[in-house]
Amino acid sequence: MSLSYGQIDQAFLEQLVALTSADRVSTSQALCEQHGTDESYHTAKAPDVVIFTLSTKEVAEVVKLCAAQKVPIIPYGTGTSLEGHVAALHGGVCIDLSQMTEIVEVRPQDLDVTVQAGVTRKTLNEYLRDTGLFFPIDPGADASLGGMASTRASGTNAVRYGTMSENVLSLTVVTPTGDVVRTSSRSKKSAAGYDLTHLYVGSEGTLGIITEVTLRLYGIPEKITAAVCPFPGLEDAVNMVISTIQCGIPVARMELLDDRQMYAVNEYSKLNYEVAPTLFFEFHGSPSSVDEQVELVKDIADEFGGTNFQWASQAEDRDRLWNARHNAYYAALALRPGCKGVSSDACVPISRLAEAIMQTKQDIEESFLDGTIVGHVGDGNFHTLFAFDPDNEEELLEAKRLNGRIVERAIAMEGTCTGEHGVGHGKIDYLESEFGKGGLDLMRSIKKAMDPDNIMNPGKIVRL
Amino acid sequence: MSLSYGQIDQAFLEQLVALTSADRVSTSQALCEQHGTDESYHTAKAPDVVIFTLSTKEVAEVVKLCAAQKVPIIPYGTGTSLEGHVAALHGGVCIDLSQMTEIVEVRPQDLDVTVQAGVTRKTLNEYLRDTGLFFPIDPGADASLGGMASTRASGTNAVRYGTMSENVLSLTVVTPTGDVVRTSSRSKKSAAGYDLTHLYVGSEGTLGIITEVTLRLYGIPEKITAAVCPFPGLEDAVNMVISTIQCGIPVARMELLDDRQMYAVNEYSKLNYEVAPTLFFEFHGSPSSVDEQVELVKDIADEFGGTNFQWASQAEDRDRLWNARHNAYYAALALRPGCKGVSSDACVPISRLAEAIMQTKQDIEESFLDGTIVGHVGDGNFHTLFAFDPDNEEELLEAKRLNGRIVERAIAMEGTCTGEHGVGHGKIDYLESEFGKGGLDLMRSIKKAMDPDNIMNPGKIVRL
Numbered sequence: 001m002s003l004s005y006g007q008i009d010q011a012f013l014e015q016l017v018a019l020t021s022a023d024r025v026s027t028s029q030a031l032c033e034q035h036g037t038d039e040s041y042h043t044a045k046a047p048d049v050v051i052f053t054l055s056t057k058e059v060a061e062v063v064k065l066c067a068a069q070k071v072p073i074i075p076y077g078t079g080t081s082l083e084g085h086v087a088a089l090h091g092g093v094c095i096d097l098s099q100m101t102e103i104v105e106v107r108p109q110d111l112d113v114t115v116q117a118g119v120t121r122k123t124l125n126e127y128l129r130d131t132g133l134f135f136p137i138d139p140g141a142d143a144s145l146g147g148m149a150s151t152r153a154s155g156t157n158a159v160r161y162g163t164m165s166e167n168v169l170s171l172t173v174v175t176p177t178g179d180v181v182r183t184s185s186r187s188k189k190s191a192a193g194y195d196l197t198h199l200y201v202g203s204e205g206t207l208g209i210i211t212e213v214t215l216r217l218y219g220i221p222e223k224i225t226a227a228v229c230p231f232p233g234l235e236d237a238v239n240m241v242i243s244t245i246q247c248g249i250p251v252a253r254m255e256l257l258d259d260r261q262m263y264a265v266n267e268y269s270k271l272n273y274e275v276a277p278t279l280f281f282e283f284h285g286s287p288s289s290v291d292e293q294v295e296l297v298k299d300i301a302d303e304f305g306g307t308n309f310q311w312a313s314q315a316e317d318r319d320r321l322w323n324a325r326h327n328a329y330y331a332a333l334a335l336r337p338g339c340k341g342v343s344s345d346a347c348v349p350i351s352r353l354a355e356a357i358m359q360t361k362q363d364i365e366e367s368f369l370d371g372t373i374v375g376h377v378g379d380g381n382f383h384t385l386f387a388f389d390p391d392n393e394e395e396l397l398e399a400k401r402l403n404g405r406i407v408e409r410a411i412a413m414e415g416t417c418t419g420e421h422g423v424g425h426g427k428i429d430y431l432e433s434e435f436g437k438g439g440l441d442l443m444r445s446i447k448k449a450m451d452p453d454n455i456m457n458p459g460k461i462v463r464l
Numbered sequence: 465m466s467l468s469y470g471q472i473d474q475a476f477l478e479q480l481v482a483l484t485s486a487d488r489v490s491t492s493q494a495l496c497e498q499h500g501t502d503e504s505y506h507t508a509k510a511p512d513v514v515i516f517t518l519s520t521k522e523v524a525e526v527v528k529l530c531a532a533q534k535v536p537i538i539p540y541g542t543g544t545s546l547e548g549h550v551a552a553l554h555g556g557v558c559i560d561l562s563q564m565t566e567i568v569e570v571r572p573q574d575l576d577v578t579v580q581a582g583v584t585r586k587t588l589n590e591y592l593r594d595t596g597l598f599f600p601i602d603p604g605a606d607a608s609l610g611g612m613a614s615t616r617a618s619g620t621n622a623v624r625y626g627t628m629s630e631n632v633l634s635l636t637v638v639t640p641t642g643d644v645v646r647t648s649s650r651s652k653k654s655a656a657g658y659d660l661t662h663l664y665v666g667s668e669g670t671l672g673i674i675t676e677v678t679l680r681l682y683g684i685p686e687k688i689t690a691a692v693c694p695f696p697g698l699e700d701a702v703n704m705v706i707s708t709i710q711c712g713i714p715v716a717r718m719e720l721l722d723d724r725q726m727y728a729v730n731e732y733s734k735l736n737y738e739v740a741p742t743l744f745f746e747f748h749g750s751p752s753s754v755d756e757q758v759e760l761v762k763d764i765a766d767e768f769g770g771t772n773f774q775w776a777s778q779a780e781d782r783d784r785l786w787n788a789r790h791n792a793y794y795a796a797l798a799l800r801p802g803c804k805g806v807s808s809d810a811c812v813p814i815s816r817l818a819e820a821i822m823q824t825k826q827d828i829e830e831s832f833l834d835g836t837i838v839g840h841v842g843d844g845n846f847h848t849l850f851a852f853d854p855d856n857e858e859e860l861l862e863a864k865r866l867n868g869r870i871v872e873r874a875i876a877m878e879g880t881c882t883g884e885h886g887v888g889h890g891k892i893d894y895l896e897s898e899f900g901k902g903g904l905d906l907m908r909s910i911k912k913a914m915d916p917d918n919i920m921n922p923g924k925i926v927r928l
Contacts, residue, residue, distance in 0.1 A: 109710060109815035152655040163653050165662075166630065179902035187811040188843045189627050190880035191616040191666055193887055193895050193925055194907045198629075198662030202655055219712040246573060248683040288752050347651040351573035379652045416654035423657055431657050438643035442914065443658045449913030450906065461657050 005090055005455070006069035008048040016051055016093070019061045024052040024099075035076050035086065035094045039141075041340040041388070041396070042084035042426050047074055047094035054099055056172055056180055056211040063209065064178030066093055070453050075205040077147030078120065080139075082343055083424030085151065085204055089459035095209060097146055103127050104212060112169055112186060114214045117146025124215075133217040136161040136252075139420065140326045146210045151422040152202030156325065159245075159378030160252040160284065161218065163420065168201050172212035176451040186214060199446075204422055205457035207450050221284035224252075225294070226318045229306045230276035234258055234361055234373075236304040237277040238354040241377045243300045245350050249293055253282035254378040255325055258361065261332060261372035261385075268331030269324045279306065279377075280325050282318070325374075332372045332385040339387040342399035345427075346410035347381040347419030356413060360384055360406055369398045381419035408433070423461045431462070469554055469919070470533035472512040480515055480557070483525045488516040488563075499540050499550065499558045503605075505804040505852070505860070506548035506890050511538055511558035518563055520636055520644055520675040527673065528642035530557055534917050539669040541582065541611030544603075546807055547888025549615065549668055553923035559673060561610055567591050568676060576633055576650060578678045581610025588679075597681040600625040600716075603884065604790045610674045615886040616666030620789070623709075623842030624716040624748065625682065627884065632665050636676035640915040650678060663910075668886055669921035671914050685748035688716075689758065690782045693770045694740035698722055698825055698837075700768040701741040702818040705841045707764045709814050713757055717746035718842040719789055722825065725796060725836035725849075732795030733788045743770065743841075744789050746782070789838075796836045796849040803851040806863035809891075810874035811845040811883030820877060824848055824870055833862045845883035872897070887925045895926070 006012075016025045026032075027049050037044035053059045066073050072092025079086055088094060100116035103124065107113065108131050115124060122142045125134050139148060139155035147153075149171060154163035161167065171183045183196035200210060231237035237256055244251060256279055257265065263275045281297065283290045298309065312318045333341050348356045357373065364371040364384065375382025386402060388395035407417040407430050417430040432440050443462050447454075454464050470476075480489045490496075491513045501508035517523045530537050536556025543550055552558060564580035567588065571577065572595050579588060586606045588599050603612060603619035611617075613635060618627035625631065635647045647660035664674060695701035705718055720743055721729065727739045745761065747754045762773065776782045797805050812820045821837060828835040828848070839846025850866060852859035871881040871894050881894040896904050907926050911918075918928050 107813070107815065109706075110813040111710070111712075112813070152659075154653055154655075158653060165653070165659070175902060175906060179905065181900065181902040181906060183903070185811075185875070185880045185898060186813045186878040187845075187874075187880045187883065188814070189618055189622060189629070189811060189845065189883055191618075191809075191882045191884050191886040192880045192891070192898055193666070194671075194910055195616075195629070195659075195662045195666055196899075196903060196906060198659045199910075202657070202659055207658075242573075246575070248575075286756060288756060292750060292752060345655075347649075347653055349571070349574040349576070349650045350652070351571065381651075381653065410651075411649070414650040416649045416651045416656045418655045419651065419653050420655050422655040427656070434649060434656055435660075436645065438639060438645040439647070439660060441643065442639060442645060442660060445913045446658055446663075446910060449909045 004070070005092065006071045008071060012069065013049060015065055016049065016062065019065065020051060020053065020058055026050050035096065036088050038079055038081045038084060038086050040082040040084060040426065041342050042087065045087040045089055047088035048091045050094045050096055052096045052099050056174065059095060059209055059211050060174045060178045060180050062093065062095060063174050066455060067176060067178055070455055072455050072458050074457050075150065075209045077118065077144030078141065080141035080143045081147065081151055081424060082421045083426035085422060085424040085460060087425065089425065097211070098144060100211065106131060108133060110186065111217045112214055113217055114212055115145055117211050117213060118144050120144050121148065128217065132220055134220050135215055135217055137164055137167055145213045145215065149201050149210050149213050150204050152420070154376065154420040156253045156255055156376060157282065158376060159254055160250055165198060165201055167216045168197060168213060169216055170214040171197055171200050171210050173200050173208040173210050175208045176456050202422065204424065204460050206447060206461050207456060223287045223290045224282065224284055224318065225290055226282045226312045226321050227309045228273065228278060228280050228321060229301055229309045230274040230278045232305040234277040235354055235358055236306065237279055238357050238377060240279065240301050240304040240306055242350055242353055244297060245378055247296065249296050251281060251293065251297065251378060252284040253280065255280040256375045256377040256382065257328060258373040261328055261374050264331040264335050264372055265324050265328060268327055268334050271324055280321065328374045329385060333387050335370065336387045340390045342386045342388065342403055344384040344403045344406040345418045345421040346406050346415055347379060348410050348413045348415030350380045352413040352415065353377060353380050356409060357382055359409060363402055363405055367398060367402060369395060369402065371402065379419065380415065425459050428461065428463065468534070469556065470535045472535060476533065477513060479529055480513065480526065483529065484515060484517065484522055490514050499560065500552050502543055502545045502548060502550050504546040504548060504890065505806050506551065509551040509553055511552035512555045514558045514560055516560045516563050520638065523559060523673055523675050524638045524642045524644050526557065526559060527638050530919060531640060531642055534919055536919050536922050538921050539614070539673045541608030542584065542605065544605035544607050545611065545615055545888060546885045547890035549886060549888040549924060551889065553889065562608060564675065570595060572597060574650065575681045576678055577681055578676055579609055581675050581677060582608050584608050585612065592681065596684055598684050599679055599681055601628055601631055609677045609679065613665050613674050613677050614668050616884070618840065618884040620717045620719055620840060621746065622840060623718055624714055629662060629665055631680045632661060632677060633680055634678040635661055635664050635674050637664050637672045637674050639672045640920050666886065668888065668924050670911060670925050671920060687751045687754045688746065688748055688782065689754055690746040690776045690785050691773045692737065692742060692744050692785060693765055693773045694738040694742045696769040698741040699818055699822055700770065701743050702821050702841060704743065704765050704768040704770055706814055706817055708761060709842055711760065711764070713760050715745060715757060715761065715842060716748040717744065719744040720837070720839045720841040720846065721792060722837040725792055725838050728795040728799050728836055729788050729792060732791055732798050735788055744785065792838045793849060797851050799834065800851045804854045806850045806852065806867055808848040808867045808870040809882045809885040810870050810879055811843060812874050812877045812879030814844045816877040816879065817841060817844050820873060821846055823873060827866055827869055831862060831866060833859060833866065835866065843883065844879065889923050892925065892927065
């Protein structure tokens, strides 16, 4: 498909201003560059203009204007994605939704909430604090909920609460023609027609723009306790996780950090954990249910040589523990100041996890490049962070080669190239090996039908 | 869109036989009529021919043949759907998948299983018995798992385990062009591209044919106990349910039967339950967790006047209890021998449930037609069964009028016209009021893109 996009000239910019206001439309080079850049190593590409919208209606009007002139549109939340999702590959208009921060309605009686797309997960949880409810999905970064829905994000406690796929009840989207569509009702289940909600969750702005998100909420557990436990070997730690999942124990979080990653975390966060493969746990429930889970998990850990549990029951101790985990990416990068990171994101059926991780560890050992392993292992999902010198082409190629091996191995194990980071343009070339030509043809036909001019975040997920 | 379908002549039938065998292709009038008929009141419409396939490959070949000649295709599992899903509105080929009964692979270590589409849920659970695992989704009928995926079925214990939407991990589908596509990997989560799995779950054969289903499995709970409890009034029973859900108690089943339905159940199953609004419960978990749930639920029930719990802990007692519940539809029909039933299927946010049910009860009281209420109330989903004399046009019109009121009320409450039965052609005219024109346009564009000749179960979900 040959692309022929409209031009962004002075007249077009004036129309954008007319739809919003002068102070919310910017062509400043610094601002545009920032909006074309995410937290990954992928080459950034600035949009031609950034517009800050305040409402679904404004987004719809901007989309209609762009659609009429075939100008590409890239939605932007907090810019914390990792596969080049926000790069304006064909220029165009970046719609920044970060000022759409209204919490539209909290409905404690229905255990749900509707927010504008720019509300971040931390802001939402602070707002909810007095209701006794919380939103569990936690990808580490304080991402916007619209962005999290767009990329099908998950993170540390998806093992218990699921991902954005399970926790988005309904969306308001602006379609490529500028229509405003509510993707489903607020009922807990429905068999009414094609599942538009799940089609938009993970569509990365390529089928339209998510402007409001209705999310499931959960009661804050009566008891929460966390723990850290080192293991004699990496395989022991992973096998412990596999057993826990196979026993159906509903742990809330179960995170793996390998020895190298623990070293990085100690250095970065000034901690003194044992430098060994380590699991971080969190348990949620009634006091008796948490006690029951803890006993079962300790028994299993014991089988695999994990005996030295350090407990954190107070909120501040738990926060310290999880901050150390959440900073793992920055900690790994800090091992080599000035470097950038390539993060793999494979996810495999749990029975194949030990194999997938041990072969990855061996790849790292055989490479000249340093790498650390960290993972949401309860879901079969793990990341390998390769820190490379951006001025050294050879290092980048090696990081990509290793990432490619991890992806191929995951797909061969009936797993996926991306458990939670999404496709963007960084993983676009792996989809065919995961879905086959037939699967990719279906995705292309959906994209072409819904966005025939390919103006919605072009060059992401599928190439036309 | 004007429909122009190919003819089914002798040459075409011979080609079907060549792809399968003579004993698996039938134009017998009785067989064709049976295959165009479901369990509902909707007018049946026989296909021109029924073909029994044994493999994905055969399905793909039949689809390719039909696609080449633009012949409509209707997939068939057990024929237990309720919205005219299997009616061959434009004639064509019915592909009966009920002989595709292979349990392809059980993977206890991954808590999943892959089955051919014709395996029924009871067959699967019998097969799994020795593994200590089970598949929880239970729509009452012993439906095929392919059919259940196709209609996004749920049933009595969706309140704890979710619906088919949450429990299908991956599908093998034959697309409208005859390609065989695996909709996703077997990893527990993925952010790789458009969510083809959820697009096919609930697509009712209109986007292709599901030939294999990979499902999540669960460990059989250590302890299961069930109970029946009558309440002084309908509103008390519903409010008890709402409180239980709002407290986050993970009951496995929580079913409502109104007084009239209890009368019918007693008559039909020769039981002597109190004729009062009644809740049926089931609790799953470790012994201590079940005890904890039971105590909490008894306290809540007590607040609403529900004190007379009858317990069933032994498997056979529980089976008797749930058989009574599962036969509710037949019991209601048996109140008037020779009648047919219209079943509503509204689902609303839990906070609106009492209102929705009480207004429905009032509608029934004001009508000359009898109706019973039964529901998966933990999900906000309830059915009203109107038994009508098929020879009395006025009664059918009244049943439809009442059903229409229930749907409109549900949509006005941010609910859905169908919680679990699906759209078929029976609910097709309600989708626009639920999704708006924009939402319906999206669905139409997906259907047109994937099935431009509209050969896949035409006339269902969306009209083109």
